[in-house]
Amino acid sequence: MSDIPVEPLARRRFLARLSSLGLIIPAAGSALTSCTQGTPNGSDTNRRGSGATTNQQPPRQAVHNPDSRLDTVHLTHPTTSVPPGAANATYARYDPTLPPLPKQRTQTLNWRAQALPVRLAPDLVVAAWTFEGNLPGPIVRCRVGDTIHFTLTNEHDVPHSMDFHAAQIDPKSAFRSVAKGQSVSYTFSPRYAGAFLYHCGSSPVLMHIGSGMVGAIIVDPPTPLPPAKEFVLVQTEYYLGAAVNGVHPFDYTKMLATLPDYVTFNGRPGQYQTEPIRVKRGDRVRFYVVDAGPTVPCAFHIVGEQFDTVYLGAPPASAIHGVQTYNVAAGGGMIFELVADVPGEFPFVNHGFGHGQKGAIGVLVVEA
Numbered sequence: 001m002s003d004i005p006v007e008p009l010a011r012r013r014f015l016a017r018l019s020s021l022g023l024i025i026p027a028a029g030s031a032l033t034s035c036t037q038g039t040p041n042g043s044d045t046n047r048r049g050s051g052a053t054t055n056q057q058p059p060r061q062a063v064h065n066p067d068s069r070l071d072t073v074h075l076t077h078p079t080t081s082v083p084p085g086a087a088n089a090t091y092a093r094y095d096p097t098l099p100p101l102p103k104q105r106t107q108t109l110n111w112r113a114q115a116l117p118v119r120l121a122p123d124l125v126v127a128a129w130t131f132e133g134n135l136p137g138p139i140v141r142c143r144v145g146d147t148i149h150f151t152l153t154n155e156h157d158v159p160h161s162m163d164f165h166a167a168q169i170d171p172k173s174a175f176r177s178v179a180k181g182q183s184v185s186y187t188f189s190p191r192y193a194g195a196f197l198y199h200c201g202s203s204p205v206l207m208h209i210g211s212g213m214v215g216a217i218i219v220d221p222p223t224p225l226p227p228a229k230e231f232v233l234v235q236t237e238y239y240l241g242a243a244v245n246g247v248h249p250f251d252y253t254k255m256l257a258t259l260p261d262y263v264t265f266n267g268r269p270g271q272y273q274t275e276p277i278r279v280k281r282g283d284r285v286r287f288y289v290v291d292a293g294p295t296v297p298c299a300f301h302i303v304g305e306q307f308d309t310v311y312l313g314a315p316p317a318s319a320i321h322g323v324q325t326y327n328v329a330a331g332g333g334m335i336f337e338l339v340a341d342v343p344g345e346f347p348f349v350n351h352g353f354g355h356g357q358k359g360a361i362g363v364l365v366v367e368a
């Protein structure tokens with residue numbers, strides 16, 4: 001183990017952005033450690049069961065967690081291998097806008113699991129494991145009772161899988177891992193409305209979630225909620241090793257220690273300070289907040305505002321009113337609403353500030 005600074009320029013720029021809002025970070029994460037190389041993760045066995053198919057039998061290799069159960073086996077895992085092409089990884093703000101509800105009641109999603117460098121800030125590139133090439137992955141939107149046909153094809157040499165929290169399905173078959181070149185397919189129909197996490201469930205789950213394989217599926221209730229400007233925020237935290245050729249691998253040992261280098265909304269630290277979320281005075285604003293973790297909760301709060309409604313579970317039945325802050329657990333999701341009746345700039349934060357000030361901060365601009 002050695003102490004290695006991570007991207008001091010990236011951190012200085014990030015600190016400067018925070019300081020513009022009076023949100024100063026102490027010397028967080030100043031000592032970053034590398035991870036020792038260990039035994040590579042083995043492949044997964046194949047399981048067949050109701051609701052799931054595979055296009056071929058994966059080879060039986062060193063079997064690890066064949067049922068895609070949660071991370072019950074401790075192992076020394078290497079840091080993510082660093083893919084080439086960091087220079088070509090361009091920075092892009094993650095659009096938090098909730099996509100429109102599709103008219104059709106059946107959706108077919110054919111997604112790829114891929115490993116590639118992703119630029120999380122102009123001078124911060126990570127060796128990500130992704131769904132569809134980004135972290136978080138695409139926002140899925142559907143209604144209660146819709147049919148989702150999902151297929152994951154693995155293009156990476158590490159086994160991957162998909163666990164939709166909006167599904168109720170046999171995880172041994174549907175959420176099983178597939179090796180490179182193979183696919184897993186299943187169909188589900190959400191029974192409850194809400195903001196749900198999806199994530200790779202392959203072992204160790206901590207490594208796969210912590211390397212970027214997460215996203216949100218938003219399920220609308222049968223009767224639509226009141227019209228609003230709607231946004232999705234997926235909180236993720238990052239544990240990074242020292243850069244190799246300009247790309248930071250994720251560090252499993254640091255993930256176990258749970259002292260993150262960055263905590264983010266939608267994958268990029270402080271991105272909605274640099275490019276805020278904008279609404280008009282009088283708009284109803286609805287945030288779907290999903291906490292992907294892998295470990296840190298999100299005490300969601302908007303400075304200078306209060307939530308008139310927070311849906312703790314399936315809307316509209318689970319509402320509480322007049323809320324300043326509510327904790328979204330790792331692996332959970334909730335819906336936060338307010339009417340933006342005061343113009344100004346309102347920071348939205350993880351009010352657990354030891355985490356919030358590592359990047360889970362943005363700005364809601366209410367234009368007069």
Ligand SMILES: [Cu+2]
Binds near residue numbers: 129160161200208
């Ligand atoms: Cu994975």
